[in-house]
Amino acid sequence: MSNGTRTENFRSWFMDKLLMGMSWPEYSRRLITPFNMVAAIILSIGIPLMAIRFVYGLASVTHASNEYPWGILLGWGLFGGVPLSATGFVMGTAYYIFGFKGYKPLVRLGILTGFLGYLFAVIYLMTDLGRPWRIYYPMIIGFGTASVLFLVAWHVATYLTVQFIEFSEAILEWLKSRRVYKWATMIVIGMTIAGIILSTLHQSALGALFLLAPGKLHPLWYSSYLPHLFLSSSIYAALAMVIVVSTLVAKFLPGAADNNFLRNLDRLTVGLGKGACVGMFVYFALKLVGVAHDNNWYLLGTPYGEWFLLEILGFVLLPAMMLTYGVKNSSPGIVRFGAFYAVIGVVLNRINVSIIAFNWNLPDHLHHIIPPWQEFAIVAAIAMIHMLIFRWIVNRMPVVREEPEYKELH
Amino acid sequence: MDKIIKNPETEEKSKQEKEDSKISRRGFLTGSAAAIGGAALVGTYKDASAYKEFSGWPGRFGCLTDLTACVGCRSCEKACNEANNLPKPDVPFDDSSVFKEMRRPTAHAYTVVNQYKNPKDENKPLYRKVQCNHCNEPACASACPIHAYTKTPEGAVLYNPEKCFGCRYCMIACPFYVPAYDYESALEPKIVKCVMCYARIKTGGIPACADACPVGAITFGKRSELINVARKKIMTNPDRYINHIYGEHEVGGTSWLYISGVPFEHYGFPANLPKKPLIEETKGFLGAVPVVFTVWPALFGTIYASLRHREDMEKQKHGEEEEKK
Numbered sequence: 001m002s003n004g005t006r007t008e009n010f011r012s013w014f015m016d017k018l019l020m021g022m023s024w025p026e027y028s029r030r031l032i033t034p035f036n037m038v039a040a041i042i043l044s045i046g047i048p049l050m051a052i053r054f055v056y057g058l059a060s061v062t063h064a065s066n067e068y069p070w071g072i073l074l075g076w077g078l079f080g081g082v083p084l085s086a087t088g089f090v091m092g093t094a095y096y097i098f099g100f101k102g103y104k105p106l107v108r109l110g111i112l113t114g115f116l117g118y119l120f121a122v123i124y125l126m127t128d129l130g131r132p133w134r135i136y137y138p139m140i141i142g143f144g145t146a147s148v149l150f151l152v153a154w155h156v157a158t159y160l161t162v163q164f165i166e167f168s169e170a171i172l173e174w175l176k177s178r179r180v181y182k183w184a185t186m187i188v189i190g191m192t193i194a195g196i197i198l199s200t201l202h203q204s205a206l207g208a209l210f211l212l213a214p215g216k217l218h219p220l221w222y223s224s225y226l227p228h229l230f231l232s233s234s235i236y237a238a239l240a241m242v243i244v245v246s247t248l249v250a251k252f253l254p255g256a257a258d259n260n261f262l263r264n265l266d267r268l269t270v271g272l273g274k275g276a277c278v279g280m281f282v283y284f285a286l287k288l289v290g291v292a293h294d295n296n297w298y299l300l301g302t303p304y305g306e307w308f309l310l311e312i313l314g315f316v317l318l319p320a321m322m323l324t325y326g327v328k329n330s331s332p333g334i335v336r337f338g339a340f341y342a343v344i345g346v347v348l349n350r351i352n353v354s355i356i357a358f359n360w361n362l363p364d365h366l367h368h369i370i371p372p373w374q375e376f377a378i379v380a381a382i383a384m385i386h387m388l389i390f391r392w393i394v395n396r397m398p399v400v401r402e403e404p405e406y407k408e409l410h
Numbered sequence: 411m412d413k414i415i416k417n418p419e420t421e422e423k424s425k426q427e428k429e430d431s432k433i434s435r436r437g438f439l440t441g442s443a444a445a446i447g448g449a450a451l452v453g454t455y456k457d458a459s460a461y462k463e464f465s466g467w468p469g470r471f472g473c474l475t476d477l478t479a480c481v482g483c484r485s486c487e488k489a490c491n492e493a494n495n496l497p498k499p500d501v502p503f504d505d506s507s508v509f510k511e512m513r514r515p516t517a518h519a520y521t522v523v524n525q526y527k528n529p530k531d532e533n534k535p536l537y538r539k540v541q542c543n544h545c546n547e548p549a550c551a552s553a554c555p556i557h558a559y560t561k562t563p564e565g566a567v568l569y570n571p572e573k574c575f576g577c578r579y580c581m582i583a584c585p586f587y588v589p590a591y592d593y594e595s596a597l598e599p600k601i602v603k604c605v606m607c608y609a610r611i612k613t614g615g616i617p618a619c620a621d622a623c624p625v626g627a628i629t630f631g632k633r634s635e636l637i638n639v640a641r642k643k644i645m646t647n648p649d650r651y652i653n654h655i656y657g658e659h660e661v662g663g664t665s666w667l668y669i670s671g672v673p674f675e676h677y678g679f680p681a682n683l684p685k686k687p688l689i690e691e692t693k694g695f696l697g698a699v700p701v702v703f704t705v706w707p708a709l710f711g712t713i714y715a716s717l718r719h720r721e722d723m724e725k726q727k728h729g730e731e732e733e734k735k
């Protein structure tokens with residue numbers, strides 16, 4: 001092969017894979033959209049702030065203090081992000097273990113959402129860690145085996161790997177690798193079950209982290225049921241999140257999807273909605289059991305009690321009823337609305353546990369938890385990179401469509 | 411300064427016990443790292459109980475602060491600053507203007523003295539020196555995923571910055587809001603907290619703050635003996651003290667103990683803490699980990715197998731019917 005053809009080959013590979021079959025000028029012209037403009041602005045503010053954080057320390061961009069070691073970087077990025085990333089495990093379990101074959105068009109989307117969700121949870125965490133370059137320490141340097149966070153670290157790392165392997169099929173298909181082969185069924189089942197184990201444990205572990213702080217977390221949120229609450233809400237959060245993500249893909253990236261995906265989406269949305277609303281009622285009941293167990297009813301009359309009621313009535317029960325209504329009337333539109341609402345509710349719960357109800361008894365508490373704008377800007381930038389990478393992958397790899405030549409492999 | 415004279419006999423015994431537990435600890439730490447790594451996923455959570463064995467070091471030391479004696483002179487702050495080579499303070503140690511606000515230990519100060527309102531007499535404010543309480547079963551140590559904290563046989567809870575990656579979960583977990591973090595540092599941020607003057611007590615000395623107190627408000631000694639001292643003080647002066655030794659039972663007991671003339675809430679001590687060590691709260695969860703690892707594969711494996719089996723049966727039936735036709 002002469003040098004010339006090789007360059008030519010590379011060029012066509014580059015255009016085909018990275019520019020989605022367009023030439024440079026065409027591709028760059030296509031990049032100028034209002035969304036991308038907003039993205040550029042957010043990144044141009046957030047990325048320099050990230051650099052400042054790494055050069056001048058956390059104090060330069062966060063409100064982190066000795067009483068408030070954790071802020072929105074973790075409250076949003078880790079505690080909010082991980083339940084919304086249960087999508088891979090929930091869709092994998094439904095499809096591979098319980099045999100809901102009809103959900104096939106959404107399985108890869110679920111896995112990608114989960115994989116990126118975890119990846120970015122780790123990125124938020126690394127932004128917040130004092131010495132992020134030591135992230136591997138719990139694996140090699142010291143074993144705090146009595147620590148719940150030790151469990152979280154191991155499980156998130158392992159699960160991230162499992163999800164990457166699960167998603168690698170799509171990457172290989174995209175590269176048109178001749179070596180794509182279907183994972184042996186038993187391996188897929190094995191990975192799915194590993195995913196179930198790891199997910200049940202670390203989802204609940206995120207709640208269990210706060211069990212160590214009975215004196216600091218408001219009694220309405222502190223409960224020995226915290227692990228159960230975190231786990232059960234992550235399951236419905238995942239179902240709702242698949243609805244949210246698939247809705248966004250169908251609306252904004254229809255070109256990346258095949259007919260199979262687009263045609264079945266409404267029906268599948270209602271099906272997922274059904275699962276989500278069952279999960280939400282279970283969670284709602286568990287929340288009440290938690291209050292009853294500690295006999296905390298009397299606290300409901302306090303300001304924090306009102307906030308608690310707003311959370312469980314306004315952001316759990318109400319979206320659950322909305323989903324029920326949508327499912328009963330087979331209305332994908334209402335189900336979608338309910339799903340967006342439910343997802344917001346889960347994030348609100350995690351922010352409540354990790355930020356708003358934490359240290360509630362310190363003077364001036366509500367004043368202290370307001371993050372500085374720099375912290376918001378960093379969070380916005382990371383979230384934007386997350387979205388851009390998600391879009392980049394969905395546009396190129398077979399996530400919501402099937403590659404014809406690999407079809408028979410599935 | 412007060413110092414309880416050590417009884418040589420119990421000293422000998424405790425030394426022996428110390429040696430013993432050291433050995434068992436070493437045994438527990440051996441075993442290849444890989445084994446620990448693998449087991450880490452499944453959870454070698456019997457270690458959680460191993461913690462318990464180590465926390466009850468018999469001859470461990472402690473301090474007893476008599477809050478009724480403290481006059482708020484801040485000599486202890488100064489002594490601590492000098493003994494531990496901490497940076498010079500912004501406000502000199504003899505300046506009482508610091509009492510205008512509530513302070514807490516920071517990245518530059520292991521201990522601070524605060525002023526509180528006296529519910530009995532407005533004109534006689536109360537003072538308390540705040541520092542690490544060196545818990546018997548420290549929540550900070552249970553929290554740390556890298557085992558950066560050690561409860562030493564001497565009673566001091568020590569932190570090792572070489573291991574820490576700065577997650578600050580120990581700060582979340584400490585019920586007394588003790589560990590501070592130097593957020594200012596980009597390259598070497600670390601947790602900062604009182605070390606119970608470990609180097610001094612190891613060589614038979616006493617903590618600098620206890621040594622410096624002009625009114626003898628801080629007594630250093632064996633924890634078990636300090637409890638007796640505290641009891642005796644309370645018994646002989648029932649008008650002066652309330653009948654509560656703070657730290658005797660709170661979160662499983664602390665090495666630093668306090669006696670006071672007014673309920674401890676007036677000194678800003680948390681009053682809502684359980685008596686059992688905080689690690690107990692997570693034991694149920696950690697205990698369930700191995701169960702999930704064994705039950706889940708069996709459960710979901712069975713579900714998978716039985717559903718596939720049913721599908722196959724149905725397919726077969728379907729096939730037979732087709733054939734009949």
Ligand code: SF4
Nearest residue numbers: 542543545548550584
């Ligand atoms: S007071 Fe806090 S920092 Fe000190 S040993 Fe106890 S838990 Fe750890």
Ligand code: SF4
Nearest residue numbers: 554574575577578580
């Ligand atoms: S901040 Fe450091 S010492 Fe504290 S829990 Fe995290 S790793 Fe351990």
Ligand code: SF4
Nearest residue numbers: 490604606607617619
């Ligand atoms: S024991 Fe030592 S380190 Fe702790 S406050 Fe006293 S002087 Fe400072």
